[in-house]
Each structure stands twice: as C-alpha cells, then as structure tokens.
Amino acid sequence: MTQINLKKTEKYIWLGFDGLLVLFFGGDIQNLISGRLFGIPSIFTALIVAAILGILLYLWIRHMRNCQENGKKSVGLRFLETVHKYRFLIEQLVSRDFKIKYKRSVLGVFWSFLNPLLMMSVQYVVFSYLLNVRGDVPHYAVYLLCGIVIWSGFNDCVSQAMRSIIGNAPLITKVYVPKYIYPMTKVFSAFVNVLLSMIPLLLLTIVYGLFQTPVLMLTNAVLLLPFGLLMLLVFCMGMGFLLSSLMVFFHDVEFLWSVVSSIWMYATPIIYSLSMFEDKGADWFIKLEQANPMYHYIQFIRTVILEGTCPEPLEFLFCAGFAVIMFFVGFLVFKKTEDRFILYL
Amino acid sequence: MSEENRLMLRISDVSMKFRMEEDRSASLKETIVNLFRGKLKMKEFFALKHVSFDVYKGEVIGIIGRNGAGKSTILKIISGIMKPTEGNVVRNGNIVPMLELGSGFDMDLSGRENIFLNGAILGYDKEFLHAKYDEILAFSELNDFIEMPLRNYSSGMIMRLAFSIATVVEPEILIVDEILAVGDEKFQQKSYERMMELMGGGTTVLFVSHDMNQIRRMCNRVVWLDGGTVRLSGPTEEVCSQYKL
Numbered sequence: 001m002t003q004i005n006l007k008k009t010e011k012y013i014w015l016g017f018d019g020l021l022v023l024f025f026g027g028d029i030q031n032l033i034s035g036r037l038f039g040i041p042s043i044f045t046a047l048i049v050a051a052i053l054g055i056l057l058y059l060w061i062r063h064m065r066n067c068q069e070n071g072k073k074s075v076g077l078r079f080l081e082t083v084h085k086y087r088f089l090i091e092q093l094v095s096r097d098f099k100i101k102y103k104r105s106v107l108g109v110f111w112s113f114l115n116p117l118l119m120m121s122v123q124y125v126v127f128s129y130l131l132n133v134r135g136d137v138p139h140y141a142v143y144l145l146c147g148i149v150i151w152s153g154f155n156d157c158v159s160q161a162m163r164s165i166i167g168n169a170p171l172i173t174k175v176y177v178p179k180y181i182y183p184m185t186k187v188f189s190a191f192v193n194v195l196l197s198m199i200p201l202l203l204l205t206i207v208y209g210l211f212q213t214p215v216l217m218l219t220n221a222v223l224l225l226p227f228g229l230l231m232l233l234v235f236c237m238g239m240g241f242l243l244s245s246l247m248v249f250f251h252d253v254e255f256l257w258s259v260v261s262s263i264w265m266y267a268t269p270i271i272y273s274l275s276m277f278e279d280k281g282a283d284w285f286i287k288l289e290q291a292n293p294m295y296h297y298i299q300f301i302r303t304v305i306l307e308g309t310c311p312e313p314l315e316f317l318f319c320a321g322f323a324v325i326m327f328f329v330g331f332l333v334f335k336k337t338e339d340r341f342i343l344y345l
Numbered sequence: 346m347s348e349e350n351r352l353m354l355r356i357s358d359v360s361m362k363f364r365m366e367e368d369r370s371a372s373l374k375e376t377i378v379n380l381f382r383g384k385l386k387m388k389e390f391f392a393l394k395h396v397s398f399d400v401y402k403g404e405v406i407g408i409i410g411r412n413g414a415g416k417s418t419i420l421k422i423i424s425g426i427m428k429p430t431e432g433n434v435v436r437n438g439n440i441v442p443m444l445e446l447g448s449g450f451d452m453d454l455s456g457r458e459n460i461f462l463n464g465a466i467l468g469y470d471k472e473f474l475h476a477k478y479d480e481i482l483a484f485s486e487l488n489d490f491i492e493m494p495l496r497n498y499s500s501g502m503i504m505r506l507a508f509s510i511a512t513v514v515e516p517e518i519l520i521v522d523e524i525l526a527v528g529d530e531k532f533q534q535k536s537y538e539r540m541m542e543l544m545g546g547g548t549t550v551l552f553v554s555h556d557m558n559q560i561r562r563m564c565n566r567v568v569w570l571d572g573g574t575v576r577l578s579g580p581t582e583e584v585c586s587q588y589k590l
Contacts, residue, residue, distance in 0.1 A: 088465050088471045089465040089466060089468075091465075092461055092462045092465040092466075093462070093465075096451055096454060096458070096462055099453075099454065099458070100451065100454070103453050104453075170448045171448055171449050171466065172426070173421075173426065174426065174442065174448045175424075175426070175442055175448070175449065175466055175467065176424055176425035176426050176440075176442075177466065177468075252374070339428045342421075342426060342427050343363065343364075
C-alpha cells in the first residue's frame with residue numbers, strides 16, 4: 001500500500017475547515033452579533049460549535065497518524081489513501097465526462113448556463129401567466145431558478161451515477177479499480193454543472209433585483225452557499241451509491257427511478273411555495289415536507305439568495321443530517337454488494 | 346530470503362463458486378414472484394476447487410488447460426477483479442492485467458486524451474505518463490493521427506495504440522491472456538518482440554495460452570488446470586510432455 005504524506009493532507013484538511021469557518025462567519029455576521037441562541041449570544045454558540053468540530057477533527061487526524069505509524073488500518077486513512085492513489089484516475093474520468101458532454105455542440109459549455117435559464121423562462125411564463133401557480137411569491141423568477149438549478153442538478157447527478165456501474169461493465173470485468181470510483185466520479189462531473197449553473201443564478205439575481213422595488217440585493221449571506229452545495233453533493237453521492245448498486249441486480253431501478261423522481265419533483269416546492277398550503281389550511285403537507293431532503297436544500301439556497309439571511313440553525317442540521325445519513329446508507333449498501341457485482345454484470 | 350526468489354504471489358486454497366440460476370431473473374418482479382413460488386433454485390458449480398500455487402520473482406508461469414478449465418477465472422481472481430468464494434491471494438507488487446486491449450477507450454476522445462485516460466485506468470500516475478508520452482506515441486506509429494478522435498481510427502490503429510499504452514510500464518507482475526500480436530505484419534513482429542522483452546526483463550509473468558510452442562519457449566514453470574483443479578504443476582517440459590488435449 002502506498003504511504004501518503006499525511007502532513008500535506010493535514011494541511012489541506014485544516015485549510016478546508018478554516019475556509020468553511022470563514023465563509024460561515026462571514027455569511028452570518030449580522031445574525032451572529034445581534035441574535036441569541038440557547039440564551040447566549042449566537043456568536044458564542046457558533047464559536048463553541050466550531051471549537052468542538054475542530055477538536056474532533058484534530059483527534060481524528062491524530063488517530064490516523066497513529067494508525068499510519070503503527071501500520072494499523074483505519075477507515076479514514078484507507079479512504080484517503082485510495083483517493084490519493086487514484087486521484088489521477090478520478091481527474092481523468094471527470095474531465096472525460098465533461099469533455100464528452102459538449103464535444104459536438106457549437107455552444108459547448110454555454111449550455112450549462114443557457115439550459116437552466118431557458119427552462120426557467122418557459123416555466124416562468126407557464127406558471128406565472130397561464131396557470132398562476134405563482135401566488136404571492138416575491139421575485140418569482142429567481143425563486144423558480146433556485147429550485148430548477150438544485151433539482152435538475154440533483155436529478156442529473158443521481159441518474160448519471162445510477163448507470164455508472166452498468167455503463168462501465170467492460171472495464172469493471174477487466175481491470176481492478178475500487179468500484180466506488182465510478183459513481184463518485186459521475187457525481188463529481190455532474191456537479192461541475194451545478195457549480196457552473198450558479199453563475200446564471202447569481203447573475204439573474206443581480207440583474208433582476210435591480211428592477212424590483214425594493215431592490216433585491218445579494219448580501220454576504222451568499223457566502224453560505226457553499227455549505228448548501230457541499231451538503232447536496234454528499235447527499236447525491238449517497239443516492240448514487242445506493243441506486244448504482246441496486247441497478248446491477250435489478251435493471252428495473254432505472255424505470256422505477258424515473259417515476260419516483262417525477263413524483264418527488266412534484267412533491268418538492270420548486271414551482272409552487274408552501275405558503276399556498278398554509279392559506280388552504282393543509283398544514284399536514286408542510287409537516288410532511290420536513291421529511292423531504294430536497295425541500296431543505298432548495299430552501300437553504302433560497303433563504304441565502306432571496307432573503308439574504310442565514311438559514312435557521314435547525315436548517316443546517318437538517319441539511320447536514322440528511323446528507324450524512326444518506327451517504328452512509330448508500331456507502332454501506334454499496335460496500336456490502338460490490339463483491340457480487342461481477343457475477344451480475 | 347534473497348531478492349532472487351522473493352515470493353510475488355501466493356494463491357492458497359482458492360475456490361470459486363458460481364451460481365447458475367435456472368432461469369435467471371433479471372427483474373425485481375420476477376425475483377419476487379419466484380421467491381414466493383419457492384422457485385429460486387440455483388445450480389451451484391465450482392469454476393475453481395482448492396487451487397494453490399506460489400509464484401516467485403522473475404518467473405514466467407504458463408497456465409494451460411482446456412476451455413472452461415478455469416484459466417480466465419484464476420487470472421481474474423489474481424488481478425483482484427473477482428473475490429474468491431474461499432481461500433485468498435497474497436500479492437506483493439503491482440499487477441498490470443493485459444486481458445483485453447482497449448477496453449477503457451472512449452471513442453469521442455482523441456488519441457492523446459485516451460493515452461491519459463487509459464493509462465490512469467491501468468494505474469499509472471500523471472508524471473509517469475507525461476514522461477512516457479513520446480515513447481507511447483513513437484511505438485504506436487500514429488504520428489499526427491494522435492489528435493484525432495478515436496472514432497475515426499481504423500481498428501488496427503486502435504489496437505496499436507492500446508498495445509503501446511499497455512506495454513509501456515515495467516510492472517512487477519504482468520498478466521497476459523493469450524499473447525498479443527496486433528496490427529499488420531510489421532507491427533506484429535514489433536509487438537511480439539516487445540512482449541518478449543517484457544517477459545525477459547525480470548518481470549513476473551502469468552501467461553495463458555493454447556499454443557504449446559509458445560509455452561515451451563517462454564515459461565519456466567507450467568500450471569495445468571483441469572476442471573477447476575490443478576492437475577499438474579512443475580517445470581515446463583515435465584508438464585508439457587504429459588499434457589494432451
């Protein structure tokens with residue numbers, strides 16, 4: 001097994017952690033200063049949580065270093081080692097997917113910007129003028145685009161990852177590569193698109209916001225956007241692991257997923273808003289939405305962009321919780337079944 | 346233990362069981378229906394039964410046997426693609442499989458991009474590929490075609506590229522399923538020489554072939570598989586003289 005340079009990896013881990021902290025404190029500075037949480041000023045609560053996370057991270061790194069020195073195995077270390085060993089392959093596979101996607105189109109990567117905007121325009125006309133689903137939602141165009149971007153990103157990630165094992169069958173039966181590399185890279189390459197589509201979303205918000213009264217402006221809360229996206233990425237990864245491994249045994253999963261995803265899409269407030277249900281007294285639906293991870297991710301992004309404030313602490317918990325649980329469930333199912341893939345491919 | 350006879354592979358007591366479902370249910374519905382009917386009967390069949398042998402550094406091991414004797418299965422288990430039902434394999438060194446050429450190619454990418462993609466799949470790192478890029482290009486004789494997408498290549502060109510990528514390494518353990526001589530006559534000669542060079546260069550080779558002449562010429566030791574078990578294993582002449590189809 002190749003030894004990795006933990007010192008260097010450690011540096012990256014701390015850099016990432018610090019970066020997230022800076023983003024968080026930058027994005028939520030007003031709330032942190034003025035608000036109160038659990039009876040004490042929010043800034044202290046946030047600092048305490050950050051300190052606890054920091055200590056846990058430190059302990060984990062120390063545990064890994066111990067394991068490396070004593071030649072013991074730890075899950076985290078093994079994971080880092082394989083990622084390190086195969087990082088070039090991951091890089092190559094992601095860049096392949098990306099190159100292939102727009103290889104023979106004239107506008108190329110611009111489709112990543114154009115597509116969500118065009119989708120939004122169509123839906124804006126249909127739901128705002130023809131059907132009037134819009135209700136009293138302010139800044140409906142941006143509201144809609146947030147939902148579309150996040151949902152189609154999720155859907156894209158999952159359906160790409162789902163076919164990754166089946167699609168790479170000729171490779172899997174011939175060369176040994178850790179199999180989770182395949183769904184992982186598919187999610188990464190689909191997620192590049194999500195990141196790219198943030199550009200039209202932010203641009204639209206700025207341009208559209210100028211013509212509104214009162215003016216809709218991006219605030220520093222937009223710095224929290226990476227949190228939401230990171231959690232969405234982890235969630236997609238979990239879904240991808242789960243569905244790609246099930247898909248090997250039952251090709252029905254593909255057809256089932258297309259039905260499930262469209263039900264899920266309509267059950268998620270992308271084109272409509274929950275306030276509609278409040279007016280109708282259908283509180284049960286709002287309660288039900290709490291169990292819908294996609295609702296939380298979309299809501300997170302909307303709060304950050306449209307309201308320009310930091311989401312409730314509970315929202316953070318929901319986003320992170322769903323992501324972590326989904327990831328572990330998916331990864332566990334994948335690990336349990338991966339040895340039998342070859343017999344079914 | 347001296348470096349000369351360092352243990353590279355230890356295959357100990359490996360068995361591989363396949364289940365043949367009598368009518369394989371490929372859908373959820375069928376499985377559930379069959380489950381209720383209690384019809385999920387499966388025939389078991391052993392592709393390999395208690396196979397053990399060791400491979401030492403620098404050896405060229407020939408694996409012979411009839412079709413279905415388990416030759417490909419043992420290669421897949423050694424390279425880590427399949428997990429054996431029983432037993433285990435200890436590997437000391439990096440393994441490069443040359444099972445089927447060009448399986449990792451993407452037809453929409455150019456030759457250059459495919460060199461890096463396929464190289465990454467075979468486990469080479471970035472620096473190595475950058476350093477060896479010119480060598481690969483020269484060996485494949487593709488010249489200016491290297492910037493064209495692979496879908497415009499002739500099948501011979503694809504094979505030449507695949508061969509050049511696969512043999513550029515000096516792996517510690519090389520797994521070869523049938524000798525690979527591809528392309529036109531001149532390139533065949535060249536690729537054959539390259540294979541011989543690899544096999545002679547201190548690399549440990551596991552080699553499957555039906556051509557007894559090749560086996561006789563190249564291997565130090567031969568393992569004869571028959572019906573999933575090792576029928577005989579030992580020095581080349583000894584096994585080859587007894588081996589009859």
